[in-house]
Amino acid sequence: MIMNKKIKWLAYGIALMGLGFTMPSCPGQQAMQQQIDALQTKVNDTGKQVHALDSQVRQLTSDVSQIKNVITQLNNFVGAQKITLDQLDAKLSALTTKPGAKKGAAKKKVH
Numbered sequence: 001m002i003m004n005k006k007i008k009w010l011a012y013g014i015a016l017m018g019l020g021f022t023m024p025s026c027p028g029q030q031a032m033q034q035q036i037d038a039l040q041t042k043v044n045d046t047g048k049q050v051h052a053l054d055s056q057v058r059q060l061t062s063d064v065s066q067i068k069n070v071i072t073q074l075n076n077f078v079g080a081q082k083i084t085l086d087q088l089d090a091k092l093s094a095l096t097t098k099p100g101a102k103k104g105a106a107k108k109k110v111h
């Protein structure tokens with residue numbers, strides 16, 4: 001009897017598996033599979049675009065960092081030039097305001 005129950009359940013299992021293999025697919029299954037495939041293609045394409053954009057962002061970040069370094073160097077150079085120009089201006093002012101300095105000595109006539 002136990003053997004009969006096991007054989008009975010085994011027969012049911014085989015019958016269900018046979019039905020699953022022989023039954024036609026659901027009406028919208030092929031359309032749904034096409035949509036899934038299209039979505040997977042779009043996801044892959046989007047992933048490639050994200051990777052490309054990520055590379056561009058990394059390159060731009062590197063470029064901005066280099067620009068910041070150059071601007072800092074230029075700022076230091078211009079600051080040093082300003083100090084030098086201020087010193088020259090102060091010396092020129094001191095020369096032109098000395099007592100006994102000739103007013104025409106600082107200016108030359110150009111013909």
